[in-house]
Structure formats: structure tokens, C-alpha cells
Amino acid sequence: MLNTFLFKKVLGFVCFISIALCLVSNANDNCYSIVVGKDASVDGFVLMAHNEDDGPPQIVNHHKIPRIKHQPGDKVRLINGGELDQIEETWSYIWSEIPGLMFSDSYVNEWGVCITSDACPSREDNPVLPEGGISYYLRRLVAERAKTSREGVHLIGALIERFGYDASGRTYIVSDPLEGWLVCAVNGTHWAAARVPDDEVALIANTYTVRNINLSDTMNFIGSDDIIDYAVERGWYDPDEEDQFDFAKAYADPKVAVNTGNLGRQYGGLRLVSPDPIELGGYHPFSLKPKKKMDVPSLMAILRDHYEGTEHYGSNSPSGNPHDRDFRPICRNDTQTSFVVQLRKDMPLDIGIVYWVCLASPCVSTYVPFHFGNIAFPDWYLGSRDTSTELEYQEKLIRPFQHDYSNAFWTFSNLRYKAEKNYDKLIGSIVTERDKVEKQAFDTQESMEKWAAQIYASDKKTAMEILNNYSRGIYLSTVKAMGEITPNN
Numbered sequence: 001m002l003n004t005f006l007f008k009k010v011l012g013f014v015c016f017i018s019i020a021l022c023l024v025s026n027a028n029d030n031c032y033s034i035v036v037g038k039d040a041s042v043d044g045f046v047l048m049a050h051n052e053d054d055g056p057p058q059i060v061n062h063h064k065i066p067r068i069k070h071q072p073g074d075k076v077r078l079i080n081g082g083e084l085d086q087i088e089e090t091w092s093y094i095w096s097e098i099p100g101l102m103f104s105d106s107y108v109n110e111w112g113v114c115i116t117s118d119a120c121p122s123r124e125d126n127p128v129l130p131e132g133g134i135s136y137y138l139r140r141l142v143a144e145r146a147k148t149s150r151e152g153v154h155l156i157g158a159l160i161e162r163f164g165y166d167a168s169g170r171t172y173i174v175s176d177p178l179e180g181w182l183v184c185a186v187n188g189t190h191w192a193a194a195r196v197p198d199d200e201v202a203l204i205a206n207t208y209t210v211r212n213i214n215l216s217d218t219m220n221f222i223g224s225d226d227i228i229d230y231a232v233e234r235g236w237y238d239p240d241e242e243d244q245f246d247f248a249k250a251y252a253d254p255k256v257a258v259n260t261g262n263l264g265r266q267y268g269g270l271r272l273v274s275p276d277p278i279e280l281g282g283y284h285p286f287s288l289k290p291k292k293k294m295d296v297p298s299l300m301a302i303l304r305d306h307y308e309g310t311e312h313y314g315s316n317s318p319s320g321n322p323h324d325r326d327f328r329p330i331c332r333n334d335t336q337t338s339f340v341v342q343l344r345k346d347m348p349l350d351i352g353i354v355y356w357v358c359l360a361s362p363c364v365s366t367y368v369p370f371h372f373g374n375i376a377f378p379d380w381y382l383g384s385r386d387t388s389t390e391l392e393y394q395e396k397l398i399r400p401f402q403h404d405y406s407n408a409f410w411t412f413s414n415l416r417y418k419a420e421k422n423y424d425k426l427i428g429s430i431v432t433e434r435d436k437v438e439k440q441a442f443d444t445q446e447s448m449e450k451w452a453a454q455i456y457a458s459d460k461k462t463a464m465e466i467l468n469n470y471s472r473g474i475y476l477s478t479v480k481a482m483g484e485i486t487p488n489n
Contacts, residue, residue: 030054031118032205032265032330033173034299035180037287039199042295045352048175049299049340050116051362052096053332054104057394059383060337060359060409063095064376067110076141080132082163090144094355094370094377096337102136103170104336107143110372112343112353113152114175115139120184120208121253122169123236127188133166134159138185142174149176153193153222156183160191161224168253171204177345177352182286184208184247190230192223192247200287201294203269203302205262208248209286261328264312268330269302271310280312296356296367297442299340304363305330320424323361331363333420338362348373348456350464351449357381359409360416364427366434366478369441371452371467373460380475383409403483411479418486426485433481441474 030053041047052060067089074086093109106116117139138156146152152174165185172183180196182204194210196202197220202209213221224230231237231250239245248257256262263281271278275291278284292298306322306329307313317324323333337359344352350373358365359381370377396410397417404411419426448470452463 030206030332030334032269032303033116033118033171033203034269034302035173035175035182035196035202035287036290036294036299037180037196037198037200038178040201040290040294042293043342043344044346045177045342045344046175046180047294047296047299047340047342048114048116048173048180049303049338050106050173051303051330051332051335051338052098052104052106052116053334054098054101054336055334058098058101058104058336060381061097061099061383062357062377062381063097064374065093065095067092076137078132078134078137078163080129080134080166082131082134084159084162087145091147093143094372095140095143096339096357098336103167105139106339107139108341108353108355108372109143109146110349110353111147112175112177112345112349112372113142113146113149114341114343115142115152115172117170117172118204119206120169120171120204121206121256122186122208122251123253124169124187124190124251127164127166127186129164129166129188131163134163135165135167135170139172142172146174149174149179149181152176153181153183156185157191157193157222157224160185161189164189165191169208169251171208171210173204175341175343177343182210184210184251186251190224190227190251192227192251193221194286195220196287199289201273201290202287203266203273205265207257207259207262208252209266209284210247211249211286212244213247260326264307264327265330268305268307268312272298272302272305296340296342297438300356300362300367300438303330303338303340306363315423317420317423319421320427321420322423323420331361333361333416335361338365338367340367347449347453350460351452351456351467354445359412361419364416364419364430364434365412366437366474366482367441368471368475368478369445370471371449371464373464374468374471375464378472378475380406380408383407403479405476405479408475408479411482415482415486429485430482433485434478437474437477437481440477444470 032051034049036047070086075083091109096106098104108114142152174181183193236250266284267280273290340356342354353372355370356367358367452466456463
């Protein structure tokens, strides 16, 4: 009996390590983001969504950080030794944290400024880092200092030009209620940003999508003054051969730009949004007008996509798990957290900013809404203060399923592991219960918010407690349903 138990643990661990190695090998096709312009949104304000994909072992923590006053002379000290002056007061923000990773945190601040990112390797092989480089603190500084997304874009650009960007390349997605931007950082001091048109939707996998830029059009483009001249100097762009400068063509790592995982996921999202047929591997636009206005459920559907309804849907797994295949879908086995953010400005932002978040692969998880004005993020969304070792992580996944109300991360990670092993058997029940709980959330959202808004001016604390109870009820319903689907598996 003991030998059998040990054999199963060792076998499970070997499988886990194999998966982890596979995920590492696909490091250039992780994460996925969506920006919906305000006129393309049912809300009439910008929507933003993101899948955060990172190979195990990982843990996700969620925090609500209050405003913080700082003393004169305080400094922000960067990881590589650079420093800059701290400001008098930093804004409050929601922080989605993956401890130990440099590029995986996301933020939403009290003004509705959101920032997340997708790895987009560049072809730069001779970067200049004037003050040692910056990367990790970029997004936090935006959350702490920017009142608009445009302010955030300018801040990112100024920091890159001052310190140099110390990673290969990345697209930062920066949004507020009225504007959404894609900011392309290149290793060194170069960067370019483009605004998503108000009536269009942008979808980003893991290669640059900003194409034609016109820095004289400051409403829609911002970037390094020499962004074109430098490309000419390096031989990445020849104005005599090409009519128009294409930033993505010039600066993206050419191998990553044609990676099937990136092309496939870009196609996967575009096909769900475009009114016209989209070809796999064809020219994928920076943004496009959607066939209908987008809302929170439609973005969740994209983040859960595995190419259903196309010839590309399938599985390499006996269990029918659609994540286990070479042609990588948007929803994946290494998605650690996923979110959709509503950024409505026609009501108090404490009520209008709603962070819909799920943990683990969104196809087997439920999005739970949290309004910004809640005093703190619930303790159940703290996975751990410390990262786990690979063995500890794996042991928590293979144990019998436990619906632990006090710890959302391990509950949904454990559920995801069970679903991966018995996908065909469990997914129908999971989707039924998942959709039932989310429908409850959508059906009651408007009435809960109206109730809270009526008393917000005179009794903010009670107003936010109404919305806190709404979130708590959706979460408890979710965990209860998952426990009934997979008892003792």
C-alpha cells in the first residue's frame, strides 16, 4: 500500500515537472490581453481584460493598497540600483501579485487606471541602459502616480528613456474609463505607444501589434523621437523599400512574430470579435470594429476560448483536455489568474470600477466581481505570503479536492488539476454551475449598484458593505458549487 502511494506521488511529480518544462519552452507565447474602446463597449466606457499565464509553481495574491503619504526626500529604489524621487502621496490600488515574478503583476488604481502586460520580445541586441534599467517598478509607478492612462503612458516613456528598459520587450496595456493604450517597450531606451480607437477592440498575444505610427498625431501616438531613425540605422526599416513604417515589423523578434502560439491566439480572439472572417496566419490588424458592442460576458468568453467551433479545436490528452496540445489556445493550463475590468465613470468610481477576477484556467473557474470601494481585498484571495517549492505545489494539487472557503487560490488550482485529468467527465458540470453563478452575478449587479449608489453620498461605509456582501455571496456560491461537482476526487 505504501509503495503504491509513493509510486503515484513520484509519477505525479514527474508528470508535473514535464508540464513545467513544456511551459518554460513556450515562454514567448504566454499571456493575453484585450482593450475595448469606450464606443465599442455596452457600458460606454473602456473595458480591459487579461489572462496571466505563468508556468508552475506559482501563487497569486490579491491586495487592496491604500493611499500612502511619503516624507520629503523619500526615494523609490529600483532593483538594478537606480532611484527616483518619491511623490508626496501615492494613489490607492488593487494589486494582483504573483510573488517572485518580475513581469506578472497587474494593477487597477482609484482613478480607474489599469495596467498589465504581455511579453513581446524585441530584436534589440545592443541595448543602452543609462541608469541600470527599469522593468518591475514600471507598472507599480503607473498605479501609484497616474490619474489617466495618458499620464501613465507618458510616465512609462519617461522612465524608459531615463533608465533604459532592462528586458527584451513587452507591451504594457494601460487603460482608464475613456482611453486604452498599448505601450511597446524595447530593450534599451526606445518605445512606442498607440491609442486604441474609441470604436474598436485590440487583442494582444505575445508579439508587438502596434504597426503604423505617426508621432505628429499626439492624440493617438506617443513614442521615442528617434523610433524610426534608429530602425533605419539598425537596418530594420528601409524607407526606400517600404512605403510606411511598421513598428511591429521593424522591432519585433522575427521568430516570435511568426510563432504559431501567438498567431493562433491572435486569430482566436479576432475571429470572435470581427464581423468578417479572419484567416489564421494572415495580416492581423492592431484593432478592429467589433461585430457588436462588447460587454463583460463577451470578454470572458474570449479569455475562455480553445478554438471551439473551428478545425483547430482539439486535444492531445486522453481526458479531452483542450489545453494539452501544441496549438496553444487563449485559455491555458498555465493561466494563473484572469480578469475583466469595468471602468464606468457615470457613477462614483468606488462603485463604477469593478474587477471581475478568477483563479486558474478561466474555463474551469468563475469570475467573481469586486468593486473598488471595498475597504480591503478579501483574505480568501491571498494564496500565500511565500512561494511554494515545486514539490509542495504539486502535493497540494494532487490531494483530494477540498473546497476551502478561506483560500480561493488553492481551491481553484486544485479544481483545475482535477478537471485536467478528467476533462470530458467534469467539464459539462463545471460549465453549467459556473454559468449559473455568473448569471446570478450579472442579474443582480445593477440592482445592488443602484442600492449602493442611493446611499453612497450619505453613508459610504454601508454602501460598500452592500457590494461587499454581493461579492461574498457570489464567491460562496461558486465554492459550494465546485465542491458538489468534485467531491473527494
